[in-house]
Amino acid sequence: MGLFKKNPFGHKLFLKRWLIRILGALTHRRYRGFNELQIEGSEIIKNLPDSNVLFVSNHQTYFADVTAMFHVFNASLSGRVDSIKNIGYLWKPKLNIYFVAAKETMKAGLLPRIMAYAGSVSIERTWRSKGENVNRQVKMSDVNNIGKALNDGWLITFPQGTTTPFKPIRRGTAHIIKQHKPIVIPIVIDGFRRSFDKKGLRLKKKGILQSFIIKEPLKIDYENDSIDDIVTQLEYAIEQHESFRKVIPLEALKEMEELNKMREWEY
Template identity: 80%
Template sequence: MGLFKKNPFGHILFVKKWLIRILGLLTHRRFRGFNELQIDGSEIIPDLPETKVLFISNHQTYFADVVAMFHVFNASLSGRVDSIKNVGYLWNPKLNIYYVAAKETMKSGLLPKILAYVGSVSIERTWRAEGKDVNRQVKMSDISNIGKALNDGWVITFPQGTTTPFKPIRKGTAHIIKRYKPIVVPIVIDGFRRSFDKKGLRVKKKNILQSIEIKEPLDIDYENETIDEIVEKIEYAIEQHPSFLKVISQEELLAEEELNKQREW
């Protein structure tokens, strides 16, 4: 790799590699130290193709979700199954991992700007801006940038576009799937909302069980399935369909509380 070789977005890969190494070292204890990240399904990661993979996930914090996935993906590619033990996997990280994020979030300070350099595909939200509801057209340049990232590597996206659970899936994700026909890998995360603040920068509580479940790729008929059918498939895959909301009995709550106590270490 040439010292000044760049990716399609003009980022110097040598700089990006060192940023991933440094940020990875600084954040590792957040997932294996202050808290213990439970990983399931990461054995499929090394078998995925080098490009055109779209990871879809529910969303709990602005940054911690993505950082955890960077750790899990790179650890898996280094031969660690369901583990981020031994941070040596950061020495040779995968440099073509991207994530979709709101442009205003990635410009809100020095650290977000650094995180954006690591792999953000920044887009303008069509439904929310500066804390207010808006209604504006999708920018075609945003869609093409996501396509550019898919053609270069892997892309992480949060199709609800918010950290609030059980919000509707944005149809833009389904349009991207139909247009670019990537392999779609669902991820379900939990525990990040309890461990970190909303931005995912500050550790709010320790000894919380965090989990990342990586599922098998979705079976999608890109030509014949409708946008609404793909949206529903996404809802079920990332466990954000309304059917996952249920009234929990007192007995179940007590049993879950006891289980969480046993999980603490």
């Protein structure tokens, strides 16, 4: 690989590799040390093709969620199963991992701009801007960039487009799936909202048990499933369908209360 080789977005891979190494080293203890990241299903990662893979996940913070994914994916590719122990996996990171993020978020400060270089596919949100509800057309350049990322490698997206739980799935994700026919891997995370501030930059609590569950690829009929069918499948896959908000039995509540005592320790 040449020193000045670039990815399809014009980013120098040599620089991107070092950014991932440095950011990974700086953030590792946030998931293994200050808190404990409990991973399930990472053996799935090892067997995925090099490109046209779409990861869909619920969303709890702006940056901590996707940073954890970079750790888990690279650790899994280096042979670690459900573990990010020993950050040697950062020495040769997968360089064609991308994540969808709001353009205004990735321009809000130096650190977001650095993270954007490390893998952001920045798009202009059609439904919200600067804290206000808007209604504008999808930019074709954004659509093309998403396709470019899938053609080159793996793409992470948070189809609700917000860190607020149980918000509707954005239909744009279903359109992407229909058009590009990627392998779709659901991920369900928890504990990040308790661990970090909303941006995912500041450590809020220590001793939190963070969960990171990677599920089997979705079985999607790309030709015959409707957009609504795919949206519903995504809602269930990332556990954000309304049915997940039903009343929890008393026994389960007691179990959750005991688990929360194990998870949380305020300092």
